[in-house]
Amino acid sequence: MKSVADLRVNAVERKGDKAVLLRLAASAELRSECRPGQFVQVRVDGAKDTFLRRPISIHHVDEERGEIWLLVQMVGEGTRQLGCLKEGDTLNLVMPLGNGFSDVETLRQKAGGKEPRPLLVGGGVGVAPLYYYGAWLKRRGIEPTFLLGARSKTLLLQLEEFEALGRVCVTTEDGSYGERGFVTQHSVLAGERFTSIHVCGPGPMMKAVARYAKTEGIACEVSLENMMACGLGACLCCVEKTVKGNVCVCTEGPVFDINELTWQI
Amino acid sequence: MADLTTNIGALRLKNPVMTASGTFGYGIEFSDFVRLEDIGGIIVKGTTLHPRQGNDYPRMAETAGGMLNCVGLQNKGVDYFCEKIYPEVCGIGTNVIVNVSGSSPEDYAECAARIGALERIPAIELNISCPNVKDGGMAFGVTCEGAASVVKAVRKAYNKTLIVKLSPNVTDIVSIAKAVEAEGADAVSLINTLMGTAIDIEKRRRMLSIGTGGLSGPCVKPVALRMVWQVAHAVDIPVVGLGGISTTEDAVEFLMAGACAVEIGTANFIDPAVTVKVAKGLDAWLDAHSCKSVGEIIGVAE
Ligand SMILES: Cc1cc2nc3c(=O)[nH]c(=O)nc-3n(C[C@H](O)[C@H](O)[C@H](O)COP(=O)(O)OP(=O)(O)OC[C@H]3O[C@@H](n4cnc5c(N)ncnc54)[C@H](O)[C@@H]3O)c2cc1C
Numbered sequence: 001m002k003s004v005a006d007l008r009v010n011a012v013e014r015k016g017d018k019a020v021l022l023r024l025a026a027s028a029e030l031r032s033e034c035r036p037g038q039f040v041q042v043r044v045d046g047a048k049d050t051f052l053r054r055p056i057s058i059h060h061v062d063e064e065r066g067e068i069w070l071l072v073q074m075v076g077e078g079t080r081q082l083g084c085l086k087e088g089d090t091l092n093l094v095m096p097l098g099n100g101f102s103d104v105e106t107l108r109q110k111a112g113g114k115e116p117r118p119l120l121v122g123g124g125v126g127v128a129p130l131y132y133y134g135a136w137l138k139r140r141g142i143e144p145t146f147l148l149g150a151r152s153k154t155l156l157l158q159l160e161e162f163e164a165l166g167r168v169c170v171t172t173e174d175g176s177y178g179e180r181g182f183v184t185q186h187s188v189l190a191g192e193r194f195t196s197i198h199v200c201g202p203g204p205m206m207k208a209v210a211r212y213a214k215t216e217g218i219a220c221e222v223s224l225e226n227m228m229a230c231g232l233g234a235c236l237c238c239v240e241k242t243v244k245g246n247v248c249v250c251t252e253g254p255v256f257d258i259n260e261l262t263w264q265i
Numbered sequence: 266m267a268d269l270t271t272n273i274g275a276l277r278l279k280n281p282v283m284t285a286s287g288t289f290g291y292g293i294e295f296s297d298f299v300r301l302e303d304i305g306g307i308i309v310k311g312t313t314l315h316p317r318q319g320n321d322y323p324r325m326a327e328t329a330g331g332m333l334n335c336v337g338l339q340n341k342g343v344d345y346f347c348e349k350i351y352p353e354v355c356g357i358g359t360n361v362i363v364n365v366s367g368s369s370p371e372d373y374a375e376c377a378a379r380i381g382a383l384e385r386i387p388a389i390e391l392n393i394s395c396p397n398v399k400d401g402g403m404a405f406g407v408t409c410e411g412a413a414s415v416v417k418a419v420r421k422a423y424n425k426t427l428i429v430k431l432s433p434n435v436t437d438i439v440s441i442a443k444a445v446e447a448e449g450a451d452a453v454s455l456i457n458t459l460m461g462t463a464i465d466i467e468k469r470r471r472m473l474s475i476g477t478g479g480l481s482g483p484c485v486k487p488v489a490l491r492m493v494w495q496v497a498h499a500v501d502i503p504v505v506g507l508g509g510i511s512t513t514e515d516a517v518e519f520l521m522a523g524a525c526a527v528e529i530g531t532a533n534f535i536d537p538a539v540t541v542k543v544a545k546g547l548d549a550w551l552d553a554h555s556c557k558s559v560g561e562i563i564g565v566a567e
């Protein structure tokens with residue numbers, strides 16, 4: 001069930017100079033509703049021109065601490081205001097929203113009877129939903145491999161956390177960490193075969209990975225970031241063209257199988 | 266506990282708070298947040314005779330205190346509504362009203378007739394004011410003749426409560442209101458969105474896919490309130506007020522301006538429970554001001 005909740009900010013951790021990690025206290029009931037790949041709509045208080053809520057992915061659900069985590073990249077007035085939050089503040093969320101990534105059963109189907117070997121590909125702040133997905137899979141006995149890309153090392157978000165979770169492959173455009181280049185150029189793609197690919201990041205990156213997956217015949221889903229107003233399937237502002245016509249990213253997504261989309265890839 | 270009931274012609278509402286079309290889906294989308302039966306009326310998505318894909322993305326841009334949208338009447342058509350949606354919404358314990366749009370008077374009339382056959386839809390709201398499609402809506406709502414022609418055609422085909430939704434994108438909204446009253450509208454609702462635009466200064470182009478969109482939200486409230494006051498003082502049929510309402514006090518203003526009921530739109534995006542909060546707030550406000558019924562404040566503002 002969706003709800004509107006006031007959550008206490010337990011901690012605000014700076015991540016480089018452009019992002020923050022918000023750790024929010026959340027009841028067991030709220031936490032149990034969250035699926036990886038889903039998002040929340042955050043009300044931004046105090047920003048002059050920010051009227052609508054801001055959609056932010058669920059970065060993690062921490063059962064030990066009883067928290068929900070959001071990883072926010074400061075790109076404009078609303079997200080900058082979120083970066084100014086302090087411990088003890090409250091944040092008003094509508095949550096959880098959207099469909100989420102494939103569940104274990106679907107991953108097994110995609111693997112065609114073999115042991116699932118999912119590859120989770122993230123670019124920039126697009127790594128946010130992959131952390132929870134990876135942790136969630138691991139708890140269910142599936143080992144995820146992460147492939148993370150950024151322009152340079154300082155822009156790689158949550159690298160240590162990902163490394164604590166599983167195998168991490170990295171590309172940076174300037175070669176300051178991992179392999180030089182884009183995620184699609186990483187050697188792991190040439191050397192190993194995955195049973196499914198799950199991507200979140202900038203549009204061109206998602207398209208490049210989708211192209212690779214399509215060529216290789218690997219099941220691939222992408223998490224879209226269309227601009228949203230309601231987040232509830234009511235306003236029809238967030239639509240994406242699909243083989244079924246215009247559909248709402250906020251309810252039928254944000255995660256789509258690439259075969260549902262009309263991308264020219 | 267004040268008496269919150271109000272009437273739009275023959276249509277009785279348990280309280281004066283309704284939802285504005287296009288901002289509340291079919292109501293079901295909000296059932297986790299509010300008890301739908303606590304809302305005075307639910308005006309569902311704009312419905313047309315034939316399915317429409319709507320405009321391309323991007324369909325919205327945020328503005329100070331509001332937003333622009335150019336959704337363009339995306340819907341699956343009236344037959345889909347009758348077969349698939351109606352069974353889902355007809356059991357909601359409140360008035361479910363369908364917002365009807367079209368591209369010719371005949372279209373409107375045909376669509377209205379099919380909705381008229383649905384026993385548990387007590388009223389329609391005729392949208393002659395959508396600024397986001399070329400071939401319909403607003404073209405009719407901006408002239409007295411156009412507005413009259415649609416209402417005339419629909420009135421012949423539809424005998425339940427007919428609310429006509431007016432466009433603010435006109436020089437004289439009072440004359441349009443009078444024109445639709447003369448053709449037999451049971452009530453008018455106003456305002457639809459105000460035409461506007463926004464520019465992405467880095468890309469040096471307009472943000473919305475069709476260039477322009479309709480402005481809604483708190484920023485339009487003073488304009489809407491002025492128009493409601495003017496129309497309420499010029500026609501004899503009931504007026505439903507909307508445009509920028511997000512608090513109890515906003516709703517009280519519209520009622521005092523002469524509206525017998527209000528609709529809440531964009532504010533649902535910020536607080537999905539706002540409708541019921543405003544309805545409860547009205548009750549408390551009336552009690553605090555020693556008013557026994559909502560009728561005591563309708564139209565009191567000079
Ligand atoms: C389902 C979903 C999940 C998301 N998850 C995250 C997340 O986990 N962490 C995170 O930092 N961001 C996430 N985003 C993007 C985030 O919502 C936007 O960055 C944010 O709304 C920008 O708000 P602002 O006020 O800071 O910027 P604005 O001042 O509104 O805009 C600044 C810039 O950001 C762009 N922008 C505005 N809205 C969006 C949007 N919805 N998507 C992409 N760019 C946008 C604008 O075009 C503009 O160039 C997500 C978006 C969606 C739709």
Ligand SMILES: Cc1cc2nc3c(=O)[nH]c(=O)nc-3n(C[C@H](O)[C@H](O)[C@H](O)COP(=O)(O)O)c2cc1C
Pocket residue numbers: 235236237285286287288310311312334336338364392395430456457458480481482483485507508509510528529530531532
């Ligand atoms: C996303 C969106 C979609 C809308 N769709 C419709 C519609 O289909 N039919 C209609 O008559 N009005 C439509 N409207 C206009 C609203 O019903 C309302 O008239 C307007 O938004 C002003 O009220 P508000 O400021 O409370 O939102 C839409 C508004 C928005 C924001």
Ligand code: FES
Pocket residue numbers: 227228229230231232233234235236237238239248249250251
């Ligand atoms: S954001 Fe309103 S329908 Fe998706």
